[in-house]
Amino acid sequence: MKARISQSILVLKNLTAFLPLMLLSIFLVSCQANVSGVLGSHSSDQNSNNGDNGDNNSGGDTQDPNEANAGLIGPGAKDYRGLEATLTAVTGIPRTKYSAIKDYIDQNESSLPMSKYLSALSSTQILATFNLATKYCEFIVDRSDERERFFKGSSFENLPPPNQSLSNDTQKLKLIDFYLGQFWGPGVLATQKQQAETDMMALLNQTLEGQDLNSSNTTKTVLYAACSGILGSGGTALD
Amino acid sequence: MVGLRSMSRIIVSSLLALFCLSLSVFAISHDEAMDLANHLYQRLTGIPPSQVILDQMTNDIMAGHVDKAALVAIDSSDLGFYKNTLVGMFTPLSNEDHDPQRPLSDFTATVVGLIINNKPFNQALYANVIYTPTDDLQTYFFKDPNNNNQITSIHYNGNPLTRISNTTGFLDEFGNRLDVPKVRAVLRTNGLSGDRRYEDNITYLDLQNNVPDWPREMVARSQTEVFSQLRSGRQVQAEDVAGLITSREMANANFSAGTNRVTIKNIASDFFCKDLTQLQDATAADDFVRRDVDRSPNGDSRVYQNTCRSCHAGMDGLANAFSYFDFQTNHFAYDPHALDATITDRDLQGVNGPRKIFRAFDNYPAGYRPVDNTWSNRWTTGPNASLGWRTPPSGQSVNHGKGAAQLGEVLAYTKAFSDCMATRVFKRTCLRDPTPNEATQLISIARQFEQGFSAYASYDASGKYNMRALFAQVAPMCFGGEN
Numbered sequence: 001m002k003a004r005i006s007q008s009i010l011v012l013k014n015l016t017a018f019l020p021l022m023l024l025s026i027f028l029v030s031c032q033a034n035v036s037g038v039l040g041s042h043s044s045d046q047n048s049n050n051g052d053n054g055d056n057n058s059g060g061d062t063q064d065p066n067e068a069n070a071g072l073i074g075p076g077a078k079d080y081r082g083l084e085a086t087l088t089a090v091t092g093i094p095r096t097k098y099s100a101i102k103d104y105i106d107q108n109e110s111s112l113p114m115s116k117y118l119s120a121l122s123s124t125q126i127l128a129t130f131n132l133a134t135k136y137c138e139f140i141v142d143r144s145d146e147r148e149r150f151f152k153g154s155s156f157e158n159l160p161p162p163n164q165s166l167s168n169d170t171q172k173l174k175l176i177d178f179y180l181g182q183f184w185g186p187g188v189l190a191t192q193k194q195q196a197e198t199d200m201m202a203l204l205n206q207t208l209e210g211q212d213l214n215s216s217n218t219t220k221t222v223l224y225a226a227c228s229g230i231l232g233s234g235g236t237a238l239d
Numbered sequence: 240m241v242g243l244r245s246m247s248r249i250i251v252s253s254l255l256a257l258f259c260l261s262l263s264v265f266a267i268s269h270d271e272a273m274d275l276a277n278h279l280y281q282r283l284t285g286i287p288p289s290q291v292i293l294d295q296m297t298n299d300i301m302a303g304h305v306d307k308a309a310l311v312a313i314d315s316s317d318l319g320f321y322k323n324t325l326v327g328m329f330t331p332l333s334n335e336d337h338d339p340q341r342p343l344s345d346f347t348a349t350v351v352g353l354i355i356n357n358k359p360f361n362q363a364l365y366a367n368v369i370y371t372p373t374d375d376l377q378t379y380f381f382k383d384p385n386n387n388n389q390i391t392s393i394h395y396n397g398n399p400l401t402r403i404s405n406t407t408g409f410l411d412e413f414g415n416r417l418d419v420p421k422v423r424a425v426l427r428t429n430g431l432s433g434d435r436r437y438e439d440n441i442t443y444l445d446l447q448n449n450v451p452d453w454p455r456e457m458v459a460r461s462q463t464e465v466f467s468q469l470r471s472g473r474q475v476q477a478e479d480v481a482g483l484i485t486s487r488e489m490a491n492a493n494f495s496a497g498t499n500r501v502t503i504k505n506i507a508s509d510f511f512c513k514d515l516t517q518l519q520d521a522t523a524a525d526d527f528v529r530r531d532v533d534r535s536p537n538g539d540s541r542v543y544q545n546t547c548r549s550c551h552a553g554m555d556g557l558a559n560a561f562s563y564f565d566f567q568t569n570h571f572a573y574d575p576h577a578l579d580a581t582i583t584d585r586d587l588q589g590v591n592g593p594r595k596i597f598r599a600f601d602n603y604p605a606g607y608r609p610v611d612n613t614w615s616n617r618w619t620t621g622p623n624a625s626l627g628w629r630t631p632p633s634g635q636s637v638n639h640g641k642g643a644a645q646l647g648e649v650l651a652y653t654k655a656f657s658d659c660m661a662t663r664v665f666k667r668t669c670l671r672d673p674t675p676n677e678a679t680q681l682i683s684i685a686r687q688f689e690q691g692f693s694a695y696a697s698y699d700a701s702g703k704y705n706m707r708a709l710f711a712q713v714a715p716m717c718f719g720g721e722n
Contacts, residue, residue: 066675067676068674069671069674070676070677072669073282073670073717073718074670075670076670079327079339081285081322081326081327082286082319082323082324083285085319085322085323089317090287094451096448109340114340116667117670184287185287185289185293186277186287186288186289186290187273187274187276187277187278187293189270189273189274239281239282239285
């Protein structure tokens with residue numbers, strides 16, 4: 001399995017200039033989407049749509065600055081417990097099932113988010129979150145039993161080569177939407193989904209460029225890249 | 240006539256205002272409600288919702304019932320509220336370093352046990368309770384008195400097991416091999432020489448790692464029962480048991496080294512949301528301040544009067560409740576006779592053991608010498624009367640008592656405890672500090688928390704001090720809508 005992953009990583013290395021920016025973009029976009037109804041972004045309209053503090057904030061100009069945040073949701077990140085629970089729930093892989101995952105968590109526990117406050121989320125923790133997600137993706141994509149379980153009912157269960165499964169935008173969207181549905185859950189707004197689809201489509205196209213479209217290994221590489229991009233994003237890591 | 244017209248206009252205006260108000264309350268689109276439901280679910284459970292749950296919560300929110308949507312999330316079958324949110328919220332309170340990454344312990348397991356079973360949560364400070372794995376997970380050992388007290392048989396689910404070896408596992412009565420970690424987890428609850436809870440945390444580590452629905456696989460036991468298994472000569476008396484305060488995990492924070500005064504600091508911080516500095520009172524009587532406190536640091540008695548006394552006067556009087564406890568090298572110790580005997584040189588040298596209470600005993604010989612676990616509350620008058628002391632239903636005096644249980648009960652019925660829990664729930668749910676108006680609203684909710692929220696009877700959450708109901712009441716404060 002390690003050899004296969006190494007192959008995938010080699011392909012991904014060709015995208016070194018592109019992928020990190022893409023992933024960061026997805027993280028930030030989903031982050032922005034996640035906090036769209038929360039503290040900070042409501043400052044311009046907080047007088048109009050906060051039902052539980054209307055009495056205090058009515059009158060616009062006379063609003064008490066101490067009450068500026070009244071009724072608003074503080075933006076949150078999942079702490080490592082929520083993160084592990086989410087990754088387990090959405091992938092179906094318990095953290096203790098495979099030593100590679102358990103060892104990564106044990107060895108990097110201090111790098112994973114400890115606080116639920118988004119303001120406390122560091123770049124190290126974002127990176128550790130992404131890396132942990134990729135561990136789960138390795139098993140989903142590379143282990144045949146896990147892949148068959150996870151992709152059951154989709155067209156990717158048996159790793160059809162890209163010329164059969166990823167040859168047009170409809171097929172690519174099918175993969176992206178499958179991941180979004182599995183990883184971000186049913187509560188994703190259409191606008192958030194569209195943005196993620198656009199970003200992921202670019203990632204898929206870039207990943208496929210110059211690759212052997214008749215090879216299942218290429219499909220595997222795409223599955224891994226897309227999995228990492230979505231599972232390691234703010235849609236999973238924020239609440 | 241004019242009066243009638245004027246009255247009509249007022250009525251019509253009022254009705255219009257009410258209509259507009261109701262529109263504003265319920266004017267939330269399906270997408271907005273779904274987005275709120277998604278955030279609320281993940282905030283309360285740590286994981287994404289299923290489609291069924293999301294739909295149910297969305298409908299509740301669109302109907303203006305954010306509180307009920309919160310209860311749907313709390314009661315979801317994934318148990319995320321208990322396993323992720325509650326454990327994450329209370330773990331930092333369980334240890335001296337406020338480390339959020341400590342594993343499940345008897346402290347956090349008992350928090351979860353009390354809340355999932357709808358027990359009044361203020362019992363956390365005084366009840367003779369500890370949550371451990373259920374009887375279904377229990378394994379019983381029997382010593383053979385005819386064979387040098389060796390372990391000869393092991394029962395699992397009431398049936399004898401065959402031991403394969405010390406380390407490789409067990410066979411059940413049908414010859415099926417049992418999962419070793421699962422067996423190991425339960426052995427620790429009622430282990431080789433009785434309970435091993437006070438030697439390590441293995442029971443809870445294994446419970447968390449090997450029993451996915453562990454919040455539902457626990458049962459309440461009395462701490463005295465579990466304690467007494469370990470040291471028959473030093474059985475913990477019921478009067479010295481105080482819920483989480485005497486859990487093994489918090490005992491590590493409270494009773495390691497020192498003079499056990501830190502217990503009061505930890506209680507104030509964890510359950511009153513107050514630093515000790517906020518509770519300073521230089522006017523409190525200092526007759527319980529012990530002999531180890533220098534009354535004239537560096538030769539200046541004003542330092543004691545103006546600084547030391549303001550904390551020690553209240554703290555020392557209360558800390559006497561914990562005089563019999565100690566925690567050394569992973570080992571929870573209790574000795575109800577610790578203060579009985581004549582003080583020896585060994586005691587005065589500050590060696591380990593409950594007699595650490597006599598540490599630096601010569602600093603001020605006229606100071607207080609603890610003789611038992613009697614405590615005295617110097618905070619009921621003066622500035623700390625604002626903590627809201629109230630006589631518990633048992634009639635226990637708020638001014639003095641004997642042992643940790645009585646003290647815990649007095650602390651549990653303060654307004655400060657309920658106010659602190661409401662604020663903690665707000666911060667966990669909304670992830671920010673409350674505004675001044677919200678803080679006032681939280682105090683009102685805290686008073687209702689004490690009496691119970693009758694509206695949640697159908698959710699089995701209407702009892703006094705019900706934490707599920709408290710989360711439900713607080714959620715609408717930042718997730719929008721009105722109850």
